[in-house]
Amino acid sequence: MTRAFNFCAGPAALPTTVLERAQQEMADWHGKGLSIMEMSHRSKEFVSVAEKAEQDLRDLMQIPGNYKVLFMQGGASSQFAMIPMNLLRGKSKADYINTGQWSKKAIAEAKRYCDVNIAATAEGSGFCSAPAQNELNLSADAAYVHYCPNETIGGVKFDYIPETGDVPLVADFSSSILSEEVDVSKFGMIYAGAQKNIGPAGLCVVIIREDLLGEAIDGTPTMFSYKVAADNASMYNTPPSYSWYLAGLVFEWLKEQGGVAAMAEINQRKAKKLYDYIDGSGFYANPVAKNNRSIMNVPFTLKDDALDKTFLAESEAAGLLNLAGHRSVGGMRASIYNAVPEAGVDALIEFMAEFAEKNS
Template identity: 55%
Template sequence: MTNKIYNFCAGPAMLPAAVMQQAQEEFLNWQGLGCSVMEVSHRSPEYIAMAAEAEADLRDLLNISDDYAVLFMHAGGRGQFCSIPMNLLPEGGVADHVITGAWSEGAVAECKKYGQANIISNVTYVDGKKTIAPQSEWQFSSDASYVHYCPNETVDGVEFDFVPKTDAPLVADMSSCILSREINVNDYDLIYAGAQKNIGPSGLAIVIVRKSLLGKARGYTPSIFDYQQQESFDSMLNTPPTYAWYLAGLVFKWLKAQGGVAAIEKQNIAKAELLYDVIDNGEFYESRVVKAHRSRMNVPFYLKNESLNDLFLKEAKQAGLVALKGHRSVGGMRASIYNAMPYEGVKALTDFMLDFAKKHG
């Protein structure tokens, strides 16, 4: 078995090696305080300064204006499935939803607990491959409080190649694509992302919300999920996930050192092209997503002879390529190639795939 391991897990996902090295070096003695950042009060001047710097770096990376609040919240991306309707959906209101996979389905299920979730577009297939229906076919509500969609579906590997144009506030679940490509934050009214893919460890969620939407939470909304209260307390209404916040800050620094989002997007394009070329150029593997809507971050693929699945996973693990089994709901294989996955990792995977196909094809 190789000593070099490449982790293709969809989340919690690998973090940049340089970030992990720095966190290890600082683990017992952060900023010369003689203790770990995990042991420091979130009210201490050192921690408050670190948190503010992390927010400033994220704002810089995504060019987030002062019109938006940036919140570091509990409960990951799924926690926002309920937080969003509690903050944006009035009693008896309706929210429009686009379904393109498992996570947008999950948002619908949670929204239904608080009001009406109107599905304006559902998963579409062309020649057996998943795709996204053009916006001209969507059935918008006339009185929607917001429109929710997932630009990149982690499980299904479906990614939007356009930003929807809506009259109602646009809400985007960017858990698996945030910071992977350039976006215009001003196109959105609320962006949220679980941290465990391109930001840091699990348990943390980033929320970027237009300030004009604050102050509309339902009376029973728990304080830690109330955007207005969290903004008022700088995301420290109670003890935040301090270590996750610290690691996110290190990741933001690392990303800026790579040249920022524009530079990392070029790397992500190269990685995805390399992998999809191997999937497409042969008779051994296949993708079940229309090319225009394939994800750069999460690449599901299938062996045409699925009786070889277990052997593929076994030999891949022996080659140091781990966490390639597809989600239980869709089967097959899945390679998640987030920002922290180096090009060399994808090259190791494609070399293995070509060799496996040669031996068993």
């Protein structure tokens, strides 16, 4: 079997060695005679898998002891509602920074529960940049400040962590978690859908400071309470156990690669190669401000968009999959997450060069 290079934005590429190990353990996990997906989530075997996954994530991200790590269902989209439900804590306002599609969705959901102050927006740049710190109009009475450090669709990345004073900073790290080091202590809460850099869809990781637990608004469903999740070790109900297990395998793989710092070096190198080629090609273009270019999601356009369908057909035939841009913006997008090897980026650049030469 030959593995293609998968540039999908999510569900995204998983490390081949992780898939192979999961395949080996599929029918018989560690000699138990059953698959881990058939196992009780309360068994000592699965609890050991869950606890190791959490500890490995804590090690990788150097998560302080006063933060809870939750493994939840519903993806990042459920968090859009759960955040105001849990973090308003008697206040009626929250600040949001709008840098694209996922910011917009978070804002729309938050408006169901509180007054939303748009602290800054990148609409004026066509969502091709991120607002600077001095452009943020933050509210002194906000319950929290929410932003998306890396917008998957537009390929826009903040090049700084917003300073919010005593107001908790909440961040949607779905498409950039574990891609480079981050100081968790600067955040009240970090959350990330798993299907980009952690594992398969169906799981969302929440990292939340303990002092933010326990003040959910009246009427919050039990399943939507972070405190309930924390008090029950993410097992108030049956969790997405197989996704949790696979996430644990990915965390082990990341440790074997040298951890987040080592992955960041590789990711920077992959992104630089691709951006340097695009910028120098004369055939392709990237619209994002250079200081805000994502190292995970690289959108690009062709000189003539009439060639888009041909590009996609030929790239797929060459084993380069899922390069179509998001339906809301068109063009192309290469998502080069941790599990996309450098050889995949090299193969993509080689294909792009050949395609440009044929069609110039």
